[in-house]
Amino acid sequence: MKILVINGPNLNLLGRREPQTYGKNTLRDIEDNLREQAEHLGVEIDFFQSNHEGALIDCLHTAIGKVDAVIINPGAYSHYSIALRDAIAAVDYPVVEIHLSNIYSREPFRHHTVTSAVVNGQISGFGPFSYTLGLMAAVDLARQRQSDES
Amino acid sequence: MKILVINGPNLNLLGRREPQTYGKNTLRDIEDNLREQAEHLGVEIDFFQSNHEGALIDCLHTAIGKVDAVIINPGAYSHYSIALRDAIAAVDYPVVEIHLSNIYSREPFRHHTVTSAVVNGQISGFGPFSYTLGLMAAVDLARQRQSDES
Amino acid sequence: MKILVINGPNLNLLGRREPQTYGKNTLRDIEDNLREQAEHLGVEIDFFQSNHEGALIDCLHTAIGKVDAVIINPGAYSHYSIALRDAIAAVDYPVVEIHLSNIYSREPFRHHTVTSAVVNGQISGFGPFSYTLGLMAAVDLARQRQSDES
Amino acid sequence: MKILVINGPNLNLLGRREPQTYGKNTLRDIEDNLREQAEHLGVEIDFFQSNHEGALIDCLHTAIGKVDAVIINPGAYSHYSIALRDAIAAVDYPVVEIHLSNIYSREPFRHHTVTSAVVNGQISGFGPFSYTLGLMAAVDLARQRQSDES
Amino acid sequence: MKILVINGPNLNLLGRREPQTYGKNTLRDIEDNLREQAEHLGVEIDFFQSNHEGALIDCLHTAIGKVDAVIINPGAYSHYSIALRDAIAAVDYPVVEIHLSNIYSREPFRHHTVTSAVVNGQISGFGPFSYTLGLMAAVDLARQRQSDES
Amino acid sequence: MKILVINGPNLNLLGRREPQTYGKNTLRDIEDNLREQAEHLGVEIDFFQSNHEGALIDCLHTAIGKVDAVIINPGAYSHYSIALRDAIAAVDYPVVEIHLSNIYSREPFRHHTVTSAVVNGQISGFGPFSYTLGLMAAVDLARQRQSDES
Amino acid sequence: MKILVINGPNLNLLGRREPQTYGKNTLRDIEDNLREQAEHLGVEIDFFQSNHEGALIDCLHTAIGKVDAVIINPGAYSHYSIALRDAIAAVDYPVVEIHLSNIYSREPFRHHTVTSAVVNGQISGFGPFSYTLGLMAAVDLARQRQSDES
Amino acid sequence: MKILVINGPNLNLLGRREPQTYGKNTLRDIEDNLREQAEHLGVEIDFFQSNHEGALIDCLHTAIGKVDAVIINPGAYSHYSIALRDAIAAVDYPVVEIHLSNIYSREPFRHHTVTSAVVNGQISGFGPFSYTLGLMAAVDLARQRQSDES
Amino acid sequence: MKILVINGPNLNLLGRREPQTYGKNTLRDIEDNLREQAEHLGVEIDFFQSNHEGALIDCLHTAIGKVDAVIINPGAYSHYSIALRDAIAAVDYPVVEIHLSNIYSREPFRHHTVTSAVVNGQISGFGPFSYTLGLMAAVDLARQRQSDES
Amino acid sequence: MKILVINGPNLNLLGRREPQTYGKNTLRDIEDNLREQAEHLGVEIDFFQSNHEGALIDCLHTAIGKVDAVIINPGAYSHYSIALRDAIAAVDYPVVEIHLSNIYSREPFRHHTVTSAVVNGQISGFGPFSYTLGLMAAVDLARQRQSDES
Amino acid sequence: MKILVINGPNLNLLGRREPQTYGKNTLRDIEDNLREQAEHLGVEIDFFQSNHEGALIDCLHTAIGKVDAVIINPGAYSHYSIALRDAIAAVDYPVVEIHLSNIYSREPFRHHTVTSAVVNGQISGFGPFSYTLGLMAAVDLARQRQSDES
Amino acid sequence: MKILVINGPNLNLLGRREPQTYGKNTLRDIEDNLREQAEHLGVEIDFFQSNHEGALIDCLHTAIGKVDAVIINPGAYSHYSIALRDAIAAVDYPVVEIHLSNIYSREPFRHHTVTSAVVNGQISGFGPFSYTLGLMAAVDLARQRQSDES
Secondary structure, three states, rough: OOOEEEEEEOOHHHHOOOHHHHHHOOOOHHHHHHHHHHHHHEEEEEEEEEEOOOHHHHHHHHHOOOOOEEEEEEHHHHHHOOOHHHHHOOOOOOEEEEEEEHHHHOOOHHHHHHHHOOOOOEEEOOHHHHHHHHHHHHHHHHHHHHHHOO | OOOEEEOOOOOOOOOOOOOHOOOOOOOHHHHHHHHHHHHHHHOOEEEEEEHHHHHHHHHHOOOOOOOEEEEEEEEHHHHOOHHHHHHHHOOOOEEEEEEEEOOOHHHHHHHHOOOOOOOEEEEEEEOOOOHHHHHHHHHHHHHHHHHHOO | EEEEEEOOOOHOOOOOOOOEEEEEEEEHHHHHHHHHHHHHHHEEEEEEEEOHHHHHHHHHOOOOOOOOOOEOOOHHHHHOOOHHHHHHOOOOOOOHHHEEOOOOHHHHHHHHOHHHHHEEEEEEEOHHHHHHHHHHHHHHHHHHHHHHHO | OOOEEEEOHHHHHOOOOOOHHOOOHHHHHHHHHHHHHHHHHHEEEEEEEEEOOHEEEEEEEHOOOOOEEEEEEEEEEEEOOOOHHHHHOOOOOOOOEEOOOOOOHHOOOOEEEEHHHHOOOOOOOOOOOOHHHHHHHHHHHHHHHHHHOO | OOOEEEEEOHHHHHHOOOOOHOOOOHHHHHHHHHHHHHHHOOOOOEEEEEHHHHHHHHHHHOOOOOEEEEEEEHHHHHHHOHHHHHHHHOOOOOOOEEEEEOOOOOOHOOOOOHHHOOOOOEEEEEOHHHHHEEEEEEEEHHHHHHHHHH | EEEEEOOOHHHHOOOOOOOOHHHHOOOHHHHHHHHHHHHHHEEEEEEEOOOOOOHHHHHHOOOOOOOOOOEEEEEHHHHHHHHHHHHHHHHHOOEEEEEEHHHHHHHHHOOOOOOHOOEEEEEEEEOOHHHHHHHHHHHHHHHHHHHHHH | OOOEEOOOOHHHHOOOOOOOHHHOOHHHHHHHHHHHHHHHHHEEEEEOOOHHHHHHHHHHHHOOOOOOOOEOOOHHHHHOOOOHHHHHOOOOOOEEEEEEOHHHHHHHHHOOOOOOOHHOOEEEEOOHHHHHHHHHHHHHHHHHHHHHHH | OEEEEEOOHHHOOOOOOHHHHOOOHHHHHHHHHHHHHHHHHOEEEEEEEEOOHHHHHHHHHHHOOOOOEEEEEEEHHHHOOOOHHHHHOOOOOEEEEEEOHHHHHHHHHHOOOOOOOOOOOOEOOOHHHHHHHHHHHHHHHHHHHHHHOO | OOEEEEEEOOOHHHOOOOOOHOOOOHHHHHHHHHHHHHHHHHOOOEEEEEEOOHHHHHHHHHOOOOOOEEEOOHHHHHOOHHHHHHEEEEEEEEEEEEEOOOHHHHHHOOOOOOOOHHHOOEEOOOOOHHHHHHHHHHHHHHHHHHHHHH | EEEEEEEEOOOOOOOOOOOHHHHOOHHHHHHHHHHHHHHHHEEEEEEEEOOOOHHHHHHHHOOOOOOOOEEEEEEHHHOHHHHHHHHHOOOOEEEEEEOOOOOOOHHHHHHHOOOOOHOOOEEEEOOOOHHHHHHHHHHHHHHHHHHHOO | EEEEEEOOHHHOOOOOHHHHHOOOOOOOHHHHHHHHHHHOOOOOEEEEEEEHHHHHHHHHHHOOOOOOOEEEEOOHHOOOOOOHHHHHHHOOEEEEEEOOOOOOOOOHHOOOOOOHHHEEEEEEEEOOHHHHHHHHHHHHHHHHHHHHOO | EEEEEEEEOOOHHOOOOOOHHHOOHHHHHHHHHHHHHHHHHHOEEEEEEOOOOHHHHHHHHOOOOOOOOEEOOOOHHHOOHHHHHHHHOOOOOOEEEEEEEOOHHOOHHHHOOOOOOOOOOEEEEOOOOOHHHHHHHHHHHHHHHHHHOO
16 A cells, blocks of 8 residues: 655645744654654655645646545645646545644635645644554555455 | 543434434433443543533533543534633633544534534544543643653 | 324413513413314324423434424523434424524524524424424425335 | 416427426327316306417406406426516416426526416416416415405 | 606506505606606606506617716616616716615515616615605706706 | 805816816806706805815814704825814714715725725715715705605 | 527617627628528528617527527627526527627626526637627537437 | 623633733632622622533523623634524623623634624723622613613 | 824714714714713713724824824724724733724624734624723723722 | 747646636647647747746746747636736737636626736637637737737 | 925824834924925925814815915825815826835735825825825925926 | 745746736846846845746745845736744744735736735736836845844
C-alpha cells in the first residue's frame, strides 16, 4: 500500500512562518515523523510540496494508478482553487484533506473551502498530529477500497 | 485519564436513519467499539446522548473537573446552537468535534457551523472511524495538557 | 389507523396569545374538534404539545412504528430548528406541517422555514381549519402508504 | 355558492410533463374529480387555465362579484409575478393558493413566492389532493365571509 | 404634438382597488381630466391600458413614429419586467414614468425598479396629480426634442 | 402661501460641476426662474442652500409654522443621511423631493435613498424643469392641506 | 427534420433598436439567411416571434411532436421568466439558447439567466452568426436524438 | 409588587467562565445583591436559571398573572431563539432584556438579536450593574402599568 | 464629579415630533428632571444639543479632561456616523449611549448602530427614563474609574 | 489563417474523468477531429493544454501577432482567474470561450465566470461539438477582422 | 505652485488618540514637517482641519482656482460621505487621498471607501510618511497638469 | 540596502496592453527609471516578473534574508490569491503594494483585495510614479527597521 502526502503553498516555510499559528515543527520534521509511522503501519509513503497550483494538479493526475490514497494539505488553495477541486474530484483514489490550524477559528475568508466538498473527509486543528490522524484515515480508506474491490 | 463522548440530536437513531448518509452501525455499535479502543489505550471512557440542547449544555458543565477531554458530535446543533458554542468555550478541557458524514458535501446550510470556531479541532466524513480518530486526538490533547500543566 | 398531532412552542397559550393573529380558540378547543372529526373518519388520534425542542424530537422518534402519520405545527421552531428537521427526515411515516396563520404575510424572518423541505406537504393560513385540512391530508397520505405497501 | 379554479403556466401539460415531479393525472382528470366533489358539496365550480400572466390577471378581475372564492395554482408566476400578486390583493373574494409539489423541497428559486403573502392560505405538496383540500378551504372561507356579511 | 398615456396591470381597477393606497378616482376620471388638460395645452392625447406585459411592449413599439412622448405607469411591471425596460430603451421618443403612490414608502420589493434607469425622468407619490405633472414633463421633453431636431 | 426651496451639498456649484450630468444652469438661474413662476402662481418663495447636513436640518426645523410646503433637493445626503430623513419625518408641512438627474440611471449607490420614504412625492431626471414640476406639486399639496384643514 | 426558431421580446425591432449593441440586420434578414442555410442542410425551418411570454410558452407546447429541435432567443425573458424555463424543461425535443450580444459583458442583471440551466446548450455574443451556429447545434442534437431512438 | 429575574444558558457558570468578558461575580453574588436592592425598593424578587430553551419558555408562561415584570438575560438564546421571542411577545407583563457584556463590541453574530424587538427596553454592557439598572427599569415599567390600569 | 449629556439631531424637537414614538416630554423637561436627579446624587451636570455631526464631535473632544463621564443620545447618527464613533473611541472618559425608543423594534435600518461597539454600555427603549438609567450608569462608571485610578 | 486552441486545467484527463459529465472522448480525439475540420476549412490549427494558470497566460501573450483567433476552454479558471481574464482582455485577436458541459445546469459556483465578459462570444453545453462550433465562430471572427482591417 | 492639505474628523486629536494605531506625532508636528518639505520643493503649502463634513466640502469648493492640488485625509468620512465624494468629483484640481493607517488591515467597515473612486490616487499605511508621499504625488500631478495645459 | 521589485501577471505587456488604462511606458522603461532613482538614493535594486502565482510566492520566499524591502504590484492576483497573501504575511521584510491605476475607480471586482491587509502600506493610481513613491516608502520602511533593530 502506497500513500502520497501533498503539501500546498507556503508549507515549505513551516517552523519559520507565524509559529504561534503553525507551530515550531518544520515540514521536514513532520515528514520524518510520518515516514516512521508509515513504517510501523507497513505502508510506503511519499511526499510532494509545491507553491504552484498547476504543479499540485499535475501531481494529483500523475498519482492515478500509482497510489492507494492521498493526504493533502492544500493550504490557501483550499479557499479558492476550483481547478484543484476538480482535480481531486477527477481522481479515483481516496483523498483526506488536513489542516494544521483550526481554519474555522481564524479569519472569515478561511471558513469557506472549495476542496472539502470533494474529499472523503477533513481533519483540522490538531497541528502536526493532523498529519498522523490523516495517515490513519487514509490507510483505513485505502483498506476499505481494497476490500470493496476484492 | 477520562474521556467523555457526547452525541447530539437524532444520533440515537443511528443505523435506522438514512443509512446511505450515516451508515448501518447503531450508536451502540460505535460505543462498544470505542470502549474497546479506549481499553487498549488505557483510558476510561463515558457516553452521553440527548436530543435536548439544554441537556447537552448541562452535561458539558457537569464534566468540568471530572474529564480530561470531550469528543462531541453536536449533530444539527453544530449549525445554529450558539448556546452550545458558549458552553464549549466556557469549559477548560479540550474538545474535539466530529461528524460521521462530510458536512461540506451536503446541503449548503450544513457547510456553516457555529461550534467549530471554539473546539480544538474538527474531524468529519470518515463514518464511525471519525470517532476512532476523535478518540486518538482527544487522548493526544489531554496528554499535551497534562504535560503543559506539570 | 392512528394519527398523532404535535404542537410546538407557545401553542399551549392559544386563545390567550395575540388573538388578532392566532384567533380565539384554545388548543383544547382545537383538539376536541379534531377528535370529533377523527371519530367521523374512523381514525384514532393522539395529541402532544411541548415548548422543548428536544421533547418534540423525542416524541417524533417514539412514534416510529406506532403511528400512521403525523400532523405537526412546529411553531417558531419551523424557522431554525435543523435538529427538528433532521428528526422529521429520519422518521418513516408521512408528516404534514401546518400553521394557523399565513406565515408568508408576517415578519420576514417567518418567511423562511427549515422544516418544510422534509415534510410531505404544508398547509398554512386557515386558522383552526388548518388542522382539519391537515387531518384529511394525513389520512390520505397514510392510506396511500398502506396501499403502496400492500 | 360559486368557486373558480385558476391554473397558471404549463399546467395544461400536466400528466405529460416531468411525471416524477407532477404525477400522472392530466389537468382534465383533476378538473373532473373536483367537479364531482363540488357537486357533493353543493357548490358550482368553474375552471380557467392560461399560460399568459395578463390573462390570469384579467380572469381574476372579471370574477369580482361573480364568484365566492378562488383556488389558484399560479405555477411559476408564484415566484416573480408581482402583477399577479397585486391582482390577488385587489379582489374582494377569498383566494387559496395551491401547489401540486412541495415547492420548499425543490430548487432554491422556488422557495420564495410573491403571491403567498396576499392569499388567505396556502396548501402545497399533496399532488392532486392539494386541489381537494383547496376546495374545502375555499368553501370554508366563502361560508365564513357569507356569515360575516349577514 | 401627440402624447400617449400607457397604464399597466391592475390600473383598470383604480378607484375600486385598495382606495387607501391608490385613491378614489377611477382610471376613467384620470383620463378625462388629462384630456381636458391636454386640450388646454393644445396637444393631442391617447390612452392605452393592459394587464398583458406583451401588449404593453407591442404598444410601445407601434407608437414609434406616431407619438412625440409617452407617459407610462408600468404598475407592478416596473419591478421586474426587463422586457418592458428593453422596449422603453429601444424607442426613440421621450418616456416619463409615473406612479400614483410613493413606491419608496411601501413594501421593500417596490423600492427597486428596472424601468426607471431607461426613462427620461420619474414622478411618484402625488396620486392622480402625478399624471398632470407627467403630462407637463412629457410636453416639455417633446418640445426640447423638436427644437433639438430643428 | 409660502414655499421654501432647500438645496443640499454641492448644488452651489451648479453650472460649473459636471455639466454633462447636471446641465449649464447655475443655481441662481434656477432660483430666478422659480421666483418668476411663483409670482405667476401667486405664491411667496424662499431659498436656502448649504453643504452642512446640520444646517439643512436646522432649516427644516425653523420652517415649521412658517411655510406651507418645502421643495428639497437633498443632493448626496439623500443616500445616507438618516438624520435628514428624521427631520423631514418630524415636520408637519408637505415635502417634495426633487433631483436634477435621473438617479436611477447613475451609479448603483445612487439608486437607494433614505429620504424618499418620508416625503410626499419624488420627481427626478428632468433637469431644472424638475424644480418647476416640484413647485407645482408643492402648491397642489399645500392647497389640499389647506382645504383638509378648513 | 424540422427546426423551429423562436424569438422573444423586442427582437422584432432588430436593426432599428440600439444598432451598436444588436447590429444592423433586421429579424427578416436573419430569417432569410437561416432559411437558405437550412435548405443547404436539407432541413425544414419555421419561425415565430412574440413579445408575449404566454405566446412563447404556448408555441413551445404546440411544437411537441411536430419539431425535431428548437432554437430560442428568449431576449429579456431569459433573465426572469421561470414560466418559460418550466416550458423548456417540459418539452421533449432539444433546445438551443442563443443571444446576439455577449450578455456577460453587459449590465450585471443580464449576467444571470433562468433559462440556461434547462436548455441543451447556449451560444452568445456572435451577432447574427449566433443563429447560424445555433442551427448547426440544433441539427446535431436532433440527429443524435434520432440515432439514440433508432 | 413582584419581579422575576430569568437567566439563560451558561449564566450558571458566571464567575468561572471567561472572567475577562463576564467578570468575577458568580450568579449567586448577583442574585444576593439584587435581593438586597429589591428589599430597599420594597419589591418581592424571584430567580430562575436554565440552560433549556423550553424551560425558559415554560417559566415565562407560568409567570403570567403572577409577576408584575420580568428581567431576562437570555444569553445566547437572544441571537436565534424565535420561540423565546414569541413567548416574550405572548406575555402581558413588561420585560426588560439585559446583558452583562456590550454585545455590540463582540463577535458579529452577537450584534443581532431576535428578542430585543419584543421587549420593552434593553440594557447591555454594564456588567453586574446591568441587573441593578434592569431592576429599576422593571419597577418603573410595572408602576406605569399599575397606574395605567387604575 | 461632572457628567455631560449630549443630544444629537432632531432631539430639540422632542415633545413636538411623532409623540407616539418619542413621548410628550420636551428636551427641556428631560433636562430639568435630570438636573434634579443629579443634585440628589451630588454630581454636576451639563447639557449640549446639536443637529451638526461636526459640532457633536467637537463637543466630545472639548470635554476631554473636563468631565468624568458622558451620556449620549446620538439620534440618527448612531446608524452611520463613523466619524462620531471614532470620536467616542478617542476620548478617555466612559460613554453611555441611550435611546428613548427601542430601536430594535423599529425600521430595519435602525437595528444597526456604528456607535454601540465603542461605548461602555447601551440603554434603549425606556423613554425619558432611559436618561435616568443612563445617569446612574454614568455615575457608576465614573466612580469605578476614579477607584481604578486611585 | 491560424487558429490556436487552448485547454485549461484537468482537460488532459478528458475521457477518463467523470464521463457522465464530460463524455468519453479524450482530448486527443477532439484535437484530431478539429484538425480534420480545420483542414476542410483551409485553416492552420495548433493546440496547447496546461494545468498552470501562468502557462495559459504566457501562451496567450506569445500568440500575439502569430494567430488570427483563439478558442479557449479555461476549465475551472473561468470561475476565478482574473489574471487569465486580464490576459484575454490584453490580446488583440478574437477569443471564443467554449465549455463541454452546460455550466449553468451544474453547481452554483460554476454559474459565474470572470472570463466571459472579455471574450467575443461563448459556447457551452454541446460536448465535443462545442469545439466544432467554436472553430466556425473563430474563423468567422478572424475573417471579419481581416476584412475590417483591409 | 500651491498645495492645500485638508484633514478630516478627529485628526486634530492626533498624537493623543489611540497612539498604537495612529502614532505619537501631533497634527502640528506633521504640518511643520510638511511645511519644511514644501519649502525644499519650492511650493507653497496651506492647511485646513475640520470635524464638520460641510466645512470640508466648503473648503474644497473655495479652493477652486486657488490651489494646484489637494492632499486630503478624509478620516472616517472616506467610508460614507457621498457628499464629500461629489465635492471631490466636482473640483478641477488633482486630489490625493492619504491615510495614516493601513485601512485594509483594520475593521471590515473601513475596507470600503466612497471617496477613493474619484481621487487621482490613494496612499495608505505609512504613518506620517503617507503625507510626505502625498506631497510628492500632489506636486507631480500638478506639474503634469501645468504641462498638459501649456 | 537592497530593494526587490516584483511584478505580477500581464505586467510584462505594459505599454502594449490597454494604454488608456495602464499608460504607454513599458515595464522596461519603468525598471530603467527606478534603477536610476535607486542609484541616486544609494540603494541596490532588483527586478522580477512572472505570470505564475507559484513563481511569485517562490520569489518572496527566496528573498528572505537577502533583501531589505519588497515593492510588489501583484496585478490581478491582488484580488483572489490568498496563497500570495499568506506568502507576504510569512516574510519578515517590509512589503509595499503598488498599483498603476486607481483600482477603486474600475470594475467592482477590483475594489476588493486580499493582499492589502498584510502589506505595510498601499499606493495606487499614480501610473509609473506609483513605483517611484513605492521605492521611497520601501527605503523609509527598511531604514526604520534597521534603526529598530540596532
